[in-house]
Amino acid sequence: MTLFNSYRWLALVVGVLLAVCALVAAPAKYLAADGSGLQGFGEDLSVLWLIHGWIFMVYVVVAFLLSRRADWSLTFTLVALAAGLVPLLIFYVERQVVAKVRAEAPDLTEPQPYEAPS
Amino acid sequence: MLGAHVLAVVCTGAAAGLGVWQYDAWQATRAAEAVDLTQGDPVPLLDVMGPDDPFPGDQVGQPVSFAGTWVPQGTVFVSGREHDGRDGFWVVTPLTTGGPDDPAVPVVRGWTDVPADAPPAPRGTGEVQAILQPSEGTGAFDEDPLDDVFPQLRIADQVQRIDADLFSAYAVLDTAAAGTNTGADGLAVASVEQLPAPGQFTALRNLLYAVEWWFFGAFALFIWWRFVTEEAESHAPQESNFASIS
Structure with a gap:
């Protein structure tokens, strides 16, 4: 898989996990009545925060590598990295990244041909 | 910059x-999770947990006191318990927390090497000071589910043996109150795990x-x-x- 496609998959997974954690698990855990089934559901679901965090680590590394290959500015790089921390933002940022890479570095969207060392 | x-x-x-x-x-x-509460002062059982409460995880080993009625027909033996390096059985009889029909707590009265040698279970009312323990769940297999011997002290097993409701805990008679505790006559002291190791x-x-x-x-x-x-x-x-x- 290309770095570009890895980035897109990771962005999708991180985005979905963060949305579930922040928009479902957290409200259920903190807003539902104490001891209710809904609150217990929120508590159980909160383990997804941990999974989000670890996948986000992979996302950060992959996004950073992509940023070096595509020669992004520092600001755009930081926005792309931090997008995984704001619910729903990453879906928008991922579209921006796809558009930017397709426009500026289209060869990154294709599998890289093997280059024999010269 | x-x-x-x-x-x-x-x-x-x-x-x-x-x-x-x-x-x-x-x-x-x-x-x-690993703190040793067994040397603390006893507190009334109902201050620690109610009959329908889940076991409070930070109260393992808390000495508690309660009084009620013995349920001798609920007496069971728990195998695989050591005393002075010898393999034997815990002798367990439920004690209610009030009248005969109130919720009960299985009380480990002591240890014996042969269940048949155990003295008859106490009858009537009793008052104990005991170390509170959560229901066991070792997953041990009961080879003969119909006898009075169990491989572990699991509340779900004991519920089926008596009419009374059970707490989700058992208690081991506290040696610090050996003078006032009843039910331990004729039995060796059952030792209790004082420090539960924190789970992995x-x-x-x-x-x-x-x-x-x-x-x-x-x-x-x-x-x-x-x-x-x-x-x-x-x-x-x-x-x-x-x-x-x-």
């Missing part, structure tokens, strides 16, 4: 601090969060370093140009 340095320091510091916080929470939770996965989540935060801290430092070196490289040719002009 100064802003970038400040941002890097703040991000790294925050991540490192959050990591330390989670690491401390990991250790504190494990320490709390206890608060593991906190430890994993700590690793996560430290990773992000290190990554912030890395990005900062890349930024600084790239800035230096992009400035270098210009400076040499200036040098050649002047």
Whole structure:
């Protein structure tokens, strides 16, 4: 898989996990009545925060590598990295990244041909 | 440029601090789980938990006192218990927390090497001081579910044997109150696990969060370093140009 496609998959997974954690698990855990089934559901679901965090680590590394290959500015790089921390933002940022890479570095969207060392 | 340095320091510091916080929470939770309460003062059982409550996880080994009616027909033996290096049985009789029909707690009265040699179970009312323990769940297989011998003291097994409701806990007679406790006559002392070892996965989540935060801290430092070196490289040719002009 290309770095570009890895980035897109990771962005999708991180985005979905963060949305579930922040928009479902957290409200259920903190807003539902104490001891209710809904609150217990929120508590159980909160383990997804941990999974989000670890996948986000992979996302950060992959996004950073992509940023070096595509020669992004520092600001755009930081926005792309931090997008995984704001619910729903990453879906928008991922579209921006796809558009930017397709426009500026289209060869990154294709599998890289093997280059024999010269 | 100064802003970038400040941002890097703040991000790294925050991540490192959050990591330390989670690491401390990991250790504190494990320490709390292993704390020895058995030497403390006894408290009334109902102050620690009610008959329908789940076992309060931080109360393992808490001495409790309660009084009620013995349920002799609920007497069972729990196999695989050691005393002075010998294998034997716990002798367990439920004691209610009031009248004969009130919820009961299985009480480990003592130890015997042969169930047939155990003295008859106490009858009538009783008052005990005992060490509170959570229901066991070792997954041990009961070879003969119809007899009075069980491989573990699991409340779900005991519920089926008596009419009374049971607490989700059992209690082991406290040797510190041997003078006043009833029901232990003719039996050797049953020893209780005083320090439950913290489980392997206890608060593991906190430890994993700590690793996560430290990773992000290190990554912030890395990005900062890349930024600084790239800035230096992009400035270098210009400076040499200036040098050649002047």
